[in-house]
Amino acid sequence: MTSPSVALGGLPRDAAAGTAGATRGAVRGDRRVPLLVSGPPTVLALAVVLPGIGHRQLWRDEHATWWASTLSYPDLGRLTGHIDVVLTPFYVVMHLWTALAGTSPAALRLPGALAMAVSAGLLALLGRQLSDARTGLVAGLLFAVLPTVTRYGQEARPYAFAVLFALLATLVLLRALDRPSLGRWTLYALAVALTGFSHLVALSVLPAHAVAVVRARRAGDPIAHWAFGCATVLGTSAVVPMATEGAGQVGQIAWNNPVLSDLAEYPVELLGSWSAAVAVLGLGAVGLLTAGRRGAVPGVWALLPPVLTFVTSDRLHLFLPRYLLFTVPAWLLLAAAGAVRCADVVTGAARTGRRGRVTGALLLTGAVAGFAVQVWPAVLAARQDLPGEPDFAGAGRVVRAAQRPGDGILYSGVFGERKAMAYELRGGTGPDDVLARRTARQTGSYAAVECDVPADCLSGRRRLWLVSTGLGATRTPLRASTAAVLDERYRVVRTERLRHVTVQLLERRR
Known part of the structure; x- marks a missing residue:
C-alpha cells in the first residue's frame, strides 16, 4: 500500500505538488x-x-x-x-x-x-x-x-x-x-x-x-x-x-x-x-x-x-x-x-x-x-502632404464655397484632376463634369472620355470652374478645341492659385 505522503513516480506528494506548480508557473511564464x-x-x-x-x-x-x-x-x-x-x-x-x-x-x-x-x-x-x-x-x-x-x-x-x-x-x-x-x-x-x-x-x-x-x-x-x-x-x-x-x-x-x-x-x-x-x-x-x-x-x-x-x-x-x-x-x-x-x-x-x-x-x-x-x-x-502633389483639398474648398446651381467644371493637367476633385467634392455636391462624354465608371478605367466637340458640351453653361495643374500657362494641357471655345465664349472672373493647382472661375461673355 502506498504511503499517503508518496505520489506516483516515487516523489513525496508535497514535492510532486511543488513540481507541478513550478511547471505550471513556467508554462505561464x-x-x-x-x-x-x-x-x-x-x-x-x-x-x-x-x-x-x-x-x-x-x-x-x-x-x-x-x-x-x-x-x-x-x-x-x-x-x-x-x-x-x-x-x-x-x-x-x-x-x-x-x-x-x-x-x-x-x-x-x-x-x-x-x-x-x-x-x-x-x-x-x-x-x-x-x-x-x-x-x-x-x-x-x-x-x-x-x-x-x-x-x-x-x-x-x-x-x-x-x-x-x-x-x-x-x-x-x-x-x-x-x-x-x-x-x-x-x-x-x-x-x-x-x-x-x-x-x-x-x-x-x-x-x-x-x-x-x-x-x-x-x-x-x-x-x-x-x-x-x-x-x-x-x-x-x-x-x-x-x-x-x-x-x-x-x-x-x-x-x-x-x-x-x-x-x-x-x-x-x-x-x-x-x-x-x-x-x-x-x-x-x-x-x-x-x-x-x-x-x-x-x-x-x-x-x-x-x-x-x-x-x-x-x-x-x-x-x-x-x-x-x-x-x-x-x-x-x-x-x-x-x-x-x-x-x-x-x-x-x-x-x-x-x-x-x-x-x-x-x-x-x-x-x-x-x-x-x-x-x-x-x-x-x-505625415505631411507629399512634395509636388497639388492641393486638391484647397481647390475643393474654393469650389464648394462659391459654386452655384448649374455650374460646370472642367479639368486640365496630368495629376488625375478629375478623380481627385471627385473625391474632394464627393457626395454629389459638386458642379457637373461638362466635358465627360463617358464617365470613368462607364469606360472601366480611372479616366473619362471627353466630348469630341467641346462647343456642344459647353453650350448653355453660364459659369465654369477650371481646375488646372498645368505647369506654366494654366491651360497648356487643354485640347486646342477646348481652349478655343473658352477663349471665345468665356472670361476669367476669379483666379485662386494654390500649391501646384490653379482654380479659375469663368463666366460667359455677354
Missing part, C-alpha cells in the same frame, strides 16, 4: 514571453502611426483606391479587367471596409495603420524565433519608429499588408519547421496566398523561406522540403490566375525604368531618410557578418528581391521602393542582431553575467531611443 516581446512594438507603432493619420491629403494612388473601393462589384470587375487586376483583393477588402467606416482620409488609411502595428509585433516574434527575445524586441521597436512605416501606414494602398503577410508567412514557416503539423503547413499555404494577394512582388520572399527549409533538411528533417513544396504550390496556385491576368497589364507601369542612380537612392527611399539608412545598413552589415547561419534567412530576404526586380526592370518594371517595402523587416532583423552583438561586445556579457546583461539592455534601450530621435524629423515629414 513562457506564454507571457511572446506578449512581452510583441506588445511594446505593437503599442509603439500605434502611437507613432495613428497621430495625424487623416491630416495628409490623399494623393493620386490613394484617389485610385477610393475610386475603386466605392464601385459596385460589376463596375469593379470592369475596371480590373482593364487595369490594376493585381490589386483586386485589396480593392474588395476596401470596398467592404468603406461601407462600414466611410471614405474620410483617416478611415481609408486606418487598415494600413493597423497592419503596420500588427507587423511590428510579428517582427518581434520572428526575431525571437530566429535568434532571441532581445533581437526580436529591438527589431520590432526599430520598425515602429521607422519613417517609412509611418509613411505607408498612413496610406490607403496595399503595401502595409504585403509587409504583414510576408512576416506572417515567414513566422508560420519557422514554427512549422520547428514543430511540424498538418495545421501549421496548411496555415503556411494560406499565408503564402495572402502574401501574393497583397502584392505579387512580395512572393519574392519565398527564396528566403527555401533557405530555412534547406537548413531544416540538413538538420535531419526528412520531409521538410516535401511539405514546403506542397504548401508553396498550393499557396501560389491560388494567385496564378490573377498573376496571369496582370501580366497582360504590365504596360501600365512601363513608365518605371530605373537606372543605377535609382539603385543608389534605394536604401534612403526604402527606409525613409539618410540617417535611418546609414544606421540600419551599418548595423545590418554587422548583423549579417556576425549572425552566421541565423543571418541567412533575413539576408536573402533583404537582398534578393531588390536585385531580382532591378535586373528584370526592363521587362517587368517592378523595381520601386514601395513595392519592396516587405523587405524592411529583414533589414531590421539584421540591424537588431548587429545592435545586440555590439552591446554584448561592449559590456562583455559573457564574462560579467547578469550585470553585463543589464548594462547591455540599457545600451540597447539607449540605441533604440537614439535612433528614434535621429529619424523623428523624417517621421514628422512623412
Whole structure:
C-alpha cells in the first residue's frame, strides 16, 4: 500500500505538488514571453502611426483606391479587367471596409495603420524565433519608429499588408519547421496566398523561406522540403490566375525604368531618410557578418528581391521602393542582431553575467531611443502632404464655397484632376463634369472620355470652374478645341492659385 505522503513516480506528494506548480508557473511564464516581446512594438507603432493619420491629403494612388473601393462589384470587375487586376483583393477588402467606416482620409488609411502595428509585433516574434527575445524586441521597436512605416501606414494602398503577410508567412514557416503539423503547413499555404494577394512582388520572399527549409533538411528533417513544396504550390496556385491576368497589364507601369542612380537612392527611399539608412545598413552589415547561419534567412530576404526586380526592370518594371517595402523587416532583423552583438561586445556579457546583461539592455534601450530621435524629423515629414502633389483639398474648398446651381467644371493637367476633385467634392455636391462624354465608371478605367466637340458640351453653361495643374500657362494641357471655345465664349472672373493647382472661375461673355 502506498504511503499517503508518496505520489506516483516515487516523489513525496508535497514535492510532486511543488513540481507541478513550478511547471505550471513556467508554462505561464513562457506564454507571457511572446506578449512581452510583441506588445511594446505593437503599442509603439500605434502611437507613432495613428497621430495625424487623416491630416495628409490623399494623393493620386490613394484617389485610385477610393475610386475603386466605392464601385459596385460589376463596375469593379470592369475596371480590373482593364487595369490594376493585381490589386483586386485589396480593392474588395476596401470596398467592404468603406461601407462600414466611410471614405474620410483617416478611415481609408486606418487598415494600413493597423497592419503596420500588427507587423511590428510579428517582427518581434520572428526575431525571437530566429535568434532571441532581445533581437526580436529591438527589431520590432526599430520598425515602429521607422519613417517609412509611418509613411505607408498612413496610406490607403496595399503595401502595409504585403509587409504583414510576408512576416506572417515567414513566422508560420519557422514554427512549422520547428514543430511540424498538418495545421501549421496548411496555415503556411494560406499565408503564402495572402502574401501574393497583397502584392505579387512580395512572393519574392519565398527564396528566403527555401533557405530555412534547406537548413531544416540538413538538420535531419526528412520531409521538410516535401511539405514546403506542397504548401508553396498550393499557396501560389491560388494567385496564378490573377498573376496571369496582370501580366497582360504590365504596360501600365512601363513608365518605371530605373537606372543605377535609382539603385543608389534605394536604401534612403526604402527606409525613409539618410540617417535611418546609414544606421540600419551599418548595423545590418554587422548583423549579417556576425549572425552566421541565423543571418541567412533575413539576408536573402533583404537582398534578393531588390536585385531580382532591378535586373528584370526592363521587362517587368517592378523595381520601386514601395513595392519592396516587405523587405524592411529583414533589414531590421539584421540591424537588431548587429545592435545586440555590439552591446554584448561592449559590456562583455559573457564574462560579467547578469550585470553585463543589464548594462547591455540599457545600451540597447539607449540605441533604440537614439535612433528614434535621429529619424523623428523624417517621421514628422512623412505625415505631411507629399512634395509636388497639388492641393486638391484647397481647390475643393474654393469650389464648394462659391459654386452655384448649374455650374460646370472642367479639368486640365496630368495629376488625375478629375478623380481627385471627385473625391474632394464627393457626395454629389459638386458642379457637373461638362466635358465627360463617358464617365470613368462607364469606360472601366480611372479616366473619362471627353466630348469630341467641346462647343456642344459647353453650350448653355453660364459659369465654369477650371481646375488646372498645368505647369506654366494654366491651360497648356487643354485640347486646342477646348481652349478655343473658352477663349471665345468665356472670361476669367476669379483666379485662386494654390500649391501646384490653379482654380479659375469663368463666366460667359455677354
